[in-house]
Structures are given as structure tokens and as C-alpha cells.
Amino acid sequence: MTPLIVLTLVLMWQCVLVGYTFTLAGNAADEGVRAGTAAPPGARLDVCKQAALKHLSGAWKGGAAVRHCDGTGYVTADVDLKVPVLFPGFIDFPVTVHGHAGAVEEVKR
DSSP states (O other), X not given: OHHHHHHHHHHHHHHHHHHHHHHHHHHHHHHHHHHHHHSOTTTHHHHHHHHHHHTOOHHHHTTOEEEXXXXXXXXXXXXXXXXXXXXXXXOXXXXXXXXXXXXXXXXXX
């Protein structure tokens, strides 16, 4: 019975890590697009990447990718994060979580 209980706890912990990675990806995309809306179009991608990766810990930042932080009128950002296996920073699960966010571009007058 003990191995079954241990296996159940390990699987539940892995599900928690997957859910937490979804939360981190969504928040990183939100932070990136928020910073990107205030940046000029030429510098938008760099500003967006810095803001998106700013609050990620090292375990998630290593496999993170910020894509498509662009748009005119409506700015969108996509963030991809790798899901760790059991312990963040140890080894990555072969699953990538996608975060997507969008916001209306700020107009400077």
C-alpha cells in the first residue's frame, strides 16, 4: 500500500508543478505585454522580454522563451516555459506551457 501512496503523492506534486508553471507563464506574458505597450515599437521586443523574465526564478527562466511581443494598436506577447520534473531546476518535463496576453497600445501625445 505504501508504494501506491507514494506514487499518488508524486503524481499530485507533478500536477501542482504543471499548474504553477501555467500561472507563471500567464503572469510573465502579462508583465511583458504591459511593459511592451508603453515602449516604442522598435524597442518593444527587448523591453517585453526583460519584463516577462524579471520575476521568474532561475529554474523557470532557463527554459523560458518570449515570442511575438509586437503589434500595432493591440500588443500581444507569448511566453513558453518548460515544466520541471519533481524539483525545479533539476530536469525538465518534455512539456512546454504557453502563456499569452494582450493589451491595447498606449498612445503618447
